[in-house]
Amino acid sequence: MKYQLANDNISLCADSNGAEIISLVYDGRERLWQNETGEWSGHAPVLFPVCGKCSMIVNGREYPIEKHGFARKREFSVAERGRDFIAFRLLADEETKKVFPFDFAFTVRYRLLGNAVEVVYETENAGTEPLYFSCGGHESFALEKPIENYEVRFEREEKLIALVHDSEGRLTGGKILLSENGILPLRAEFFTGDSTLIFGNLQSRKATLYGNGRAVAQTEFEGFVNFLLWKTARANMICLEPWLNLPDTVGERKEFSRKTGVVCVPPKGKRIFMRKITYYE
Numbered sequence: 001m002k003y004q005l006a007n008d009n010i011s012l013c014a015d016s017n018g019a020e021i022i023s024l025v026y027d028g029r030e031r032l033w034q035n036e037t038g039e040w041s042g043h044a045p046v047l048f049p050v051c052g053k054c055s056m057i058v059n060g061r062e063y064p065i066e067k068h069g070f071a072r073k074r075e076f077s078v079a080e081r082g083r084d085f086i087a088f089r090l091l092a093d094e095e096t097k098k099v100f101p102f103d104f105a106f107t108v109r110y111r112l113l114g115n116a117v118e119v120v121y122e123t124e125n126a127g128t129e130p131l132y133f134s135c136g137g138h139e140s141f142a143l144e145k146p147i148e149n150y151e152v153r154f155e156r157e158e159k160l161i162a163l164v165h166d167s168e169g170r171l172t173g174g175k176i177l178l179s180e181n182g183i184l185p186l187r188a189e190f191f192t193g194d195s196t197l198i199f200g201n202l203q204s205r206k207a208t209l210y211g212n213g214r215a216v217a218q219t220e221f222e223g224f225v226n227f228l229l230w231k232t233a234r235a236n237m238i239c240l241e242p243w244l245n246l247p248d249t250v251g252e253r254k255e256f257s258r259k260t261g262v263v264c265v266p267p268k269g270k271r272i273f274m275r276k277i278t279y280y281e
Helices: none
Strands: 002-006 010-015 020-026 056-058 061-063 077-082 085-091 104-113 116-125 131-133 139-142 150-154 160-165 171-179 183-185 196-199 206-211 214-220 226-230 237-243 263-265 270-279
Touching (some): 010 104, 104 131, 116 131, 116 263, 139 214, 150 237, 160 196, 206 237, 214 237, 263 270
Antiparallel strands (some): 010 020, 056 061, 085 104, 104 116, 116 270, 139 237, 150 183, 150 206, 160 171, 196 226, 206 214, 226 237
16 A cells, blocks of 8 residues: 655655655655656665575574565555654564564665655564664656766765675675775776675765756665665666675675674664665755
8 A cells, every 4th residue: 555755855755665765855856766668667676684685594494485585575564654754564474484484574764854764763672583674765856967977976085896706696706896085986897797786894874866966865874884876877866875785705604693794683682784875965
């Protein structure tokens, strides 16, 4: 079911299927990708309990979890709702335990704050054993001009080293230095096929999308150290994606609990990760 939020600046539509924002209008313009080319039907998927191509091995048993996890395809209930906020909740059940053998309550909250959207991911351990999980964002940003007119500027001057991945999304161990000052001019050649720019262990916690020298949008991602850029070949958009975990490396056979970026929640405990996405005229 679709739900509308609004304040004096933003009109937002969120779907309980996947707890996904599917439309966001600011300054009279749609800011999310609407699949104009038919290449990608997503808008801003929620990634849980894994990001990317990440295997799920628990106590030596491998579970067949799919890329980006299952939350983006599950129906959430509505836990709270107001004019400018909403909270969606997903609980563990027999189906989730076939691929993710943990008891959990995962809540996604959206709140409009002026020209920004606050995003909160809350994961509660509803079981008696430690819960391990990851999560991340996959928001799209619609572009008015070809991608070569845009760049992403990180808040700190740092080396932007892209981690090379294979055709299935697993890391190969290769690295490519793309920038030494935290500013990345975007180019179509970065995104041929299903290519993704994967940056691990960043110091920055803010990234701003610029178009022709003007700020278009900014994403703040406190607590997330990995950041990805992705688009389909013909889509005039870019996804800015803060992740907790990185994809598997080729040939990796590691317990899920030992993967870098995977979070542990003790029984009856919870972990909260907050982000904010700001839009500009």
